[in-house]
Amino acid sequence: MQQKIEVPTQAEVEEWNAQLQQVGEEYRALISEALEQLMPPGLGDAINEDMREKLKLGAQSLMSDPSRLWQVQSQLIQDQVKLWQHGMRVLAGETVEPLITPQRGDRRFKDDAWTQDPAYSSLMQQYLLFSQTVDGLVEGMDDIAPDQQRNLTFYLRQLVSAMSPTNFLATNPEAMRQLVETRGQSLVSGLAQLRRDLGNSAAGGLNVSMTDRSAFEVGRNVAATPGSVVFENELIQLIQYTPTTEKVFKTPLLMVPPWINKYYILDLREDNSMVKWLVDQGHTVFLISWRNPGPEQGDLTWADYMQMGPISAIEAIEQATGEKSVNLMSYCVGGTLTASTVAYLTSTRRGRKVKSVTYMTTLQDFRDPGEIGVLLSPPVLDWLDEEMGKTGYLDGRAMAYSFNLLRENDLFWSFYINNYLKGEMPGPFDLLYWNTDSTNLAGRVHAWYLRHMYVGNRLVEPDGVELDGVKIDLRKISTPSYFISTKEDHIAKWNSTYYGALLPKGPVTFVLGGSGHIAGIVNPPHKNKYGYWTNDQLPENHEQWLEGAEAHEGSWWPHWQNWMTSNGYADAGPEKVVEARQPGDGELGVLEAAPGRYVKMTIPEVIGEVSSESKG
Numbered sequence: 001m002q003q004k005i006e007v008p009t010q011a012e013v014e015e016w017n018a019q020l021q022q023v024g025e026e027y028r029a030l031i032s033e034a035l036e037q038l039m040p041p042g043l044g045d046a047i048n049e050d051m052r053e054k055l056k057l058g059a060q061s062l063m064s065d066p067s068r069l070w071q072v073q074s075q076l077i078q079d080q081v082k083l084w085q086h087g088m089r090v091l092a093g094e095t096v097e098p099l100i101t102p103q104r105g106d107r108r109f110k111d112d113a114w115t116q117d118p119a120y121s122s123l124m125q126q127y128l129l130f131s132q133t134v135d136g137l138v139e140g141m142d143d144i145a146p147d148q149q150r151n152l153t154f155y156l157r158q159l160v161s162a163m164s165p166t167n168f169l170a171t172n173p174e175a176m177r178q179l180v181e182t183r184g185q186s187l188v189s190g191l192a193q194l195r196r197d198l199g200n201s202a203a204g205g206l207n208v209s210m211t212d213r214s215a216f217e218v219g220r221n222v223a224a225t226p227g228s229v230v231f232e233n234e235l236i237q238l239i240q241y242t243p244t245t246e247k248v249f250k251t252p253l254l255m256v257p258p259w260i261n262k263y264y265i266l267d268l269r270e271d272n273s274m275v276k277w278l279v280d281q282g283h284t285v286f287l288i289s290w291r292n293p294g295p296e297q298g299d300l301t302w303a304d305y306m307q308m309g310p311i312s313a314i315e316a317i318e319q320a321t322g323e324k325s326v327n328l329m330s331y332c333v334g335g336t337l338t339a340s341t342v343a344y345l346t347s348t349r350r351g352r353k354v355k356s357v358t359y360m361t362t363l364q365d366f367r368d369p370g371e372i373g374v375l376l377s378p379p380v381l382d383w384l385d386e387e388m389g390k391t392g393y394l395d396g397r398a399m400a401y402s403f404n405l406l407r408e409n410d411l412f413w414s415f416y417i418n419n420y421l422k423g424e425m426p427g428p429f430d431l432l433y434w435n436t437d438s439t440n441l442a443g444r445v446h447a448w449y450l451r452h453m454y455v456g457n458r459l460v461e462p463d464g465v466e467l468d469g470v471k472i473d474l475r476k477i478s479t480p481s482y483f484i485s486t487k488e489d490h491i492a493k494w495n496s497t498y499y500g501a502l503l504p505k506g507p508v509t510f511v512l513g514g515s516g517h518i519a520g521i522v523n524p525p526h527k528n529k530y531g532y533w534t535n536d537q538l539p540e541n542h543e544q545w546l547e548g549a550e551a552h553e554g555s556w557w558p559h560w561q562n563w564m565t566s567n568g569y570a571d572a573g574p575e576k577v578v579e580a581r582q583p584g585d586g587e588l589g590v591l592e593a594a595p596g597r598y599v600k601m602t603i604p605e606v607i608g609e610v611s612s613e614s615k616g
Contacts, residue, residue: 109124223263235308238289284321286313327569370406406491
C-alpha cells in the first residue's frame with residue numbers, strides 16, 4: 001500500500017525551501033571536493049585501462065559465439081514478458097509472489113515496500129533480472145583465461161551493484177520515507193556526513209563511516225588485555241601479557257599478526273579476545289605490535305621485517321624468559337612472513353628456535369589469490385610502484401577501500417545508503433572500528449610482496465626467495481605446523497591456503513573453520529558458532545580433503561589447544577609447567593603499559609598531517 005502524503009502547510013513549504021537551499025550549498029561543496037578526491041590522476045587511468053581491456057575481451061567473446069548471445073537475449077525477452085504479465089496480475093488486484101527474489105544473504109531489499117508496493121516490486125525484479133543476465137553472460141565465456149574472466153566479473157559486478165535502485169534516493173523507499181518524515185533534514189545530514197568522509201579518505205576512494213568511533217578507545221575497551229611493552233625497535237613493540245594462572249606452560253607463545261591492520265583484531269573485547277583466552281589457558285603470550293609506517297620506513301625490505309619482527313621478538317623473549325625456543329602463532333600476511341622466517345631459520349640451522357608454528361588464514365601458495373588479483377593488474381601495479389616511490393608508503397585508507405570493494409554491498413553500499421541517503425549515523429561495533437583503524441604499508445616491502453608473492457608466486461619455488469643472502473625453501477621446514485583456514489574466506493581462499501600445508505616436510509595438521517577471514521578465526525568457544533572440519537590425511541587436492549573431512553561443532557580454538565598440549569609443543573606436562581612469568585621479571589624491563597604507542601599511531605600523525613581529532 002502506497003503511503004498517503006498530506007498537503008503541506010505554508011510553514012512546511014517554507015521549511016522545505018530552507019532545507020533545499022541548505023542541500024544545494026552542501027551539494028555544491030561536495031561536488032568540488034569529490035572531483036578532486038575520488039579519481040586522482042594516474043590511478044583512474046590505470047583502473048580504466050584494465051577495465052576497458054577486460055570489457056573488450058568480453059565483447060569479443062560474445063561476438064565469437066553469436067548463438068550464445070542470441071540465447072541469452074531470447075531468454076531475457078521471455079523473462080521480461082513474464083514480469084509484464086506478473087505486473088498486470090498485481091494491478092488487477094491479485095496477490096502473487098514476486099517472480100524473482102534476492103539471493104539468500106542479499107539484504108538490500110529487506111524493506112516491505114519491495115514486495116508490497118507494486119512499483120517498487122517491479123523495479124526490484126527488473127534489476128535482479130538484469131543482474132542475473134549479466135552473470136549468465138560472463139559465466140559462459142569459456143574462451144577467456146580464468147584470471148581475465150575473474151577481472152571482468154569483478155568490474156561488471158561493481159557496475160551492476162552500483163546501479164541497484166537501493167543506491168538512489170528516488171528509488172529507495174526507506175530513504176524516501178526518511179526524507180518526508182524529517183522534511184529534508186536526513187538529506188542535509190547525509191550530505192554533510194559524505195563531505196566529512198571524503199575529508200577522511202585517501203585519494204582514489206571513499207572510506208565510508210562504518211561505526212561510531214567515539215564509542216571505542218584503544219586500551220580502554222578494545223586492545224585492553226593487561227600486559228606491558230618489554231621491547232621495541234623501529235618497526236615493532238613486543239607486548240608480554242600479564243598471566244592469569246599460577247602456573248604457565250614452559251614454552252612461550254609468540255603471536256605474529258598482519259601489519260595491514262592493527263594487531264588488536266586478536267584482542268577486541270574481553271569476551272572475544274583470542275589473546276585473553278590464550279593467557280587464560282596457561283600460555284605466556286607475547287605479541288608483535290607493528291609500527292604504522294611513514295616515509296622514514298619506505299626503504300625497509302621483507303628481510304628487514306623478518307629480522308626486526310619475528311627474529312628480534314624471539315631473541316627478546318629469550319631474554320625475558322630464559323627460553324631458547326618459542327611456539328609461533330601467525331595470521332594472514334603475518335603468517336606469510338612467519339613461513340619465510342621459519343624457512344630462513346631452517347636454512348641457517350636455527351630451526352630449533354621454533355618448536356611449532358601455527359598459520360591462521362595464511363597464503364604461502366598464491367596460485368589463486370581470489371578477487372584481490374583484480375587489484376594487481378600491470379597498470380595498477382605500475383601506478384602503485386610510482387606512488388609508493390614518491391611517498392615511501394601506501395596510504396592504508398586506500399587499501400581499506402580496495403578490500404571493502406571485495407564485498408561492496410555489505411561493506412560499502414549498505415553504509416552509503418544508511419549514512420548519506422538516510423542521514424543516519426552507524427552504531428558502535430568493535431570489529432568495524434578495527435576495520436576502519438587503518439595502517440599504512442611500507443612502500444618497498446609492499447611492492448616486493450605484491451610482485452614476488454601474488455604475481456610471481458615465488459615462495460613455493462625451491463630457492464625462489466632470497467633473504468639476507470640466504471635462499472629459502474619451505475619444503476625443508478621440519479617444524480610441526482598447524483594450518484587453520486576458513487571456508488568462506490575471500491581474502492586468503494582456503495583452496496589456496498591448503499596447498500601451503502602440502503609444502504613442509506614436518507608433521508602438518510590442516511583444519512578448516514566455518515565463516516570467513518575474520519569471524520572464522522575470532523571465534524571464541526563460548527559462542528559455539530560456525531564449526532570446523534578435520535582430516536588426518538592430506539591428499540593432493542583440497543576438494544578430496546573436504547570430502548574425507550569430519551565436521552565438528554563450535555570453535556576450533558580448543559582443538560588447537562589440544563594439538564599444542566598433547567604433542568608437547570607447549571611443554572604442558574606437570575613436570576614442565578613453571579611459575580607464572582610477570583612482565584619485567586626477566587632481563588627485559590617494562591617500557592610502558594600495553595597496548596603501547598605503536599598501535600595508537602594514526603595515519604594523519606604518521607604522515608605529519610595531524611587532524612583536529614588527534615590534537616584533541
